[in-house]
Amino acid sequence: xxxxxTAVAVGLYWxxxxxxxxxxxxxxxxxxxxxLWQATGIAGALAAVGAGLSVALAPLHQSxxxxxxxxxxxxxxxxxxxxxxxxxxxxxxxxTDVTIVLVLGLSLTFVRTRRSRAxxxxxxxxxxxxxxxxPGALVLDDHRAAAYCLPGLRPQIVVSTGVLGRLTSDELxxxxxxxxxxxxxxxxxxxxxxxxxxxxxxxxxxxxHAREQVAGLLEMAADDYAVRRIGREPxxxxxxxxxxxxxxxxxxxxxxxxxxxxxxxxxxxxxxRSKHVAAWALFAAVAVMIVPVVGLLVR
Amino acid sequence: MARLGDxxxxxMEILWAGFGSELTGRDVAARLPGHAYTTVLTVLGRLEHKGxxxxxxxxxxxxxxxxxxxxxxxxxxxxxxxxxTSDRDxxxxxFAQTVSGREAGVLRRALERPEKGRPPR
Numbered sequence: 001x002x003x004x005x006t007a008v009a010v011g012l013y014w015x016x017x018x019x020x021x022x023x024x025x026x027x028x029x030x031x032x033x034x035x036l037w038q039a040t041g042i043a044g045a046l047a048a049v050g051a052g053l054s055v056a057l058a059p060l061h062q063s064x065x066x067x068x069x070x071x072x073x074x075x076x077x078x079x080x081x082x083x084x085x086x087x088x089x090x091x092x093x094x095x096t097d098v099t100i101v102l103v104l105g106l107s108l109t110f111v112r113t114r115r116s117r118a119x120x121x122x123x124x125x126x127x128x129x130x131x132x133x134x135p136g137a138l139v140l141d142d143h144r145a146a147a148y149c150l151p152g153l154r155p156q157i158v159v160s161t162g163v164l165g166r167l168t169s170d171e172l173x174x175x176x177x178x179x180x181x182x183x184x185x186x187x188x189x190x191x192x193x194x195x196x197x198x199x200x201x202x203x204x205x206x207x208x209h210a211r212e213q214v215a216g217l218l219e220m221a222a223d224d225y226a227v228r229r230i231g232r233e234p235x236x237x238x239x240x241x242x243x244x245x246x247x248x249x250x251x252x253x254x255x256x257x258x259x260x261x262x263x264x265x266x267x268x269x270x271x272x273r274s275k276h277v278a279a280w281a282l283f284a285a286v287a288v289m290i291v292p293v294v295g296l297l298v299r
Numbered sequence: 300m301a302r303l304g305d306x307x308x309x310x311m312e313i314l315w316a317g318f319g320s321e322l323t324g325r326d327v328a329a330r331l332p333g334h335a336y337t338t339v340l341t342v343l344g345r346l347e348h349k350g351x352x353x354x355x356x357x358x359x360x361x362x363x364x365x366x367x368x369x370x371x372x373x374x375x376x377x378x379x380x381x382x383x384t385s386d387r388d389x390x391x392x393x394f395a396q397t398v399s400g401r402e403a404g405v406l407r408r409a410l411e412r413p414e415k416g417r418p419p420r
Contacts, residue, residue: 120379122349123372125304126311142373146380160377 032281151188181225321362
């Protein structure tokens, strides 16, 4: 079982993630594709932890879950490593330590992100204002173009006067709808674990791909939200209008490998969304979860 | 809370208006009619705690000043919006990233030549 679980973990985090990152069908069902990325991440983690545990618990001749239960019972009885042998006990200790370090690392990046968001929110409260042209949004007085959604308990949409000056009112409505899509879908919260994982374990192919891809897929999901409410044309021309100027070398931060040209050509395809593809992606998400879960339950 | 937030903003405006000089709590309170001196001191204390205001003691009085200009804070916010924050977190979700030179070329061509399959307006 340890071999199978290891194969699943490595397979999902390396070739699996690379394949999924290359897939173009995901653009036709971005939200389902994000779910598949999430399922892949959880399934891989379960498989990896399960593989370690199943090696450590092998002397007990039980499934991982039952083995853990036995160890727990033994711990309560005061002899946690009974029947395990030295190497298994060390392995168990190592698996526990790695899990703790991972959880701590992720919590740390969560806290850092929260702090920098709080600072950003505080500064906005002091320097931004409101205007009738952009209802529901805070306006920053700056000639450069920026439109974004500051995630949080109450997500805040922000635009700069540079945007207000350059876009028609239809285009502006489309941009605001796109940002409301981010706020409505809680994309900041969806993104957080992926960003943390990449910061923590950037050398794992899954971590790198997932962050880039999910960032781009969430943009597409927000595009779809804006198209449903405002329409396709204003959004496309707003994207062109905002991306065409201030063209500096692209920065890597939070940026997605799915660029604006990809988003625009996607929106121009009349069949840019597909329920079929979404259904298959959801099916794949469930399927990906089954193997590691079974692996933990069966001996 | 919301009222305190508004007051923070007003106090900062006063400190920014006199940027370069330091004001006493009394100076600030005098420019905020309708607010008690103690309230103003509380707000100044909060702003100091948040790292937006510095306080200096001269003789018996405390003098307050904004640490950065208003423009510097706008620039900080814009920098995070355009470049992301330094510690590579997902603080913001942006509408459009900055575009590389190659991408800008693609976009310009797209602007000049509308693609087929574009639905009629």
